[in-house]
């Protein structure tokens with residue numbers, strides 16, 4: 468693919484995602500709402516496949532991590548204990564000329580509006596990112612509640628219930644995936660910084676003396692998830708170690724991906740010390756639920772927490788950026804009907820459609836549907852009989868379908884179909900009876 472500027476690349480990706488029903492702006496009919504995104508019919512399978520891969524890797528494949536699905540709204544004290552109500556804020560400034568609002572730390576030139584160039588900016592002010600609502604029929608401060616700004620706090624709150632129910636002993640983890648909400652001042656880069664997004668977090672509870680070993684273990688595990696499970700090339704990923712640490716933390720590192728708009732965080736691995744459990748102990752005054760008892764010393768202590776925290780939307784965006792490609796020469800040579808081929812080179816496991824069944828003519832609908840039925844239980848499939856075969860290939864390429872199976876007039880005689888590979892565009896004749904086995908080795 469020829470080099471594109473960041474703006475051009477992102478514009479093309481955003482347009483493709485809308486055109487093909489992968490991701491589009493929420494409330495598009497009303498002009499959209501900034502920082503909110505809907506996943507369409509071809510986005511949901513991608514998002515779910517990534518979430519399932521994470522859940523399998525972090526929970527199902529391990530004996531020492533348990534799952535949780537907590538509510539989005541918790542007791543408001545949770546957010547006082549976590550420090551979010553007091554401290555979860557960004558410093559912002561308003562341009563008095565064009566009325567735009569910015570995060571001070573994101574201004575390219577301090578004191579200058581990036582939009583209109585004015586230097587008439589307000590004094591920096593703190594802006595809390597928590598989204599507020601009211602619980603019950605009375606809309607006053609007493610009934611105020613917050614949409615969770617991170618999924619991990621309910622994990623700390625439910626720590627002891629999970630520990631007792633599962634009879635887990637330290638060290639063990641609790642994981643959950645779910646929505647988080649932040650009133651971001653400047654949502655940007657498509658879904659990268661949204662106001663509503665999905666987090667996938669795991670809090671690992673251990674003794675302080677072993678916490679750095681676990682930190683290193685999880686850092687490696689999470690790196691492997693991106694390179695091995697998701698297939699992201701190592702050279703597109705890097706670690707960014709935090710120099711400034713919270714007073715209670717021993718280490719913090721981000722995994723960053725090289726997005727078209729620069730290296731940016733997709734996951735943080737944080738040593739959180741005993742901060743969370745001690746704060747919830749202080750605010751709830753339920754010491755027995757926040758500490759664990761040491762049989763040897765006969766003393767209770769706060770577990771130390773090592774956290775892995777990533778954003779599902781950012782991972783999907785990373786996969787889409789990594790997969791987006793355009794080719795011209797190859798297209799002309801092999802399919803011969805359009806100049807530019809847009810293709811998402813997604814790994815088969817995450818492609819919205821894994822196999823598309825395409826009858827060469829509408830007359831072949833019945834046997835082609837039979838072929839699809841044979842694949843549908845095992846793979847994500849689609850059926851498309853409208854337009855020329857070249858156009859249908861293009862549509863499938865644009866959503867990243869790795870294999871197209873064409874049923875043609877010879878198929879009825881030789882009981883075979885043509886399998887076309889998205890990346891090489893090569894075509895192979897495969898007997899229908901061997902199709903499942905053939906595709907199973909590839910997907």
Ligand code: GAP
Pocket residue numbers: 616617618619649651658659660661662664666668732733734735774776777778779780781
């Ligand atoms: N519990 C720790 C925590 O929430 P964070 O660095 O604020 O840490 C963790 O967020 C991850 O959540 C980030 O690495 C990112 O992938 C995702 N995330 C955070 N804010 C986001 C936003 N506004 N839009 C999309 N994803 C976001």
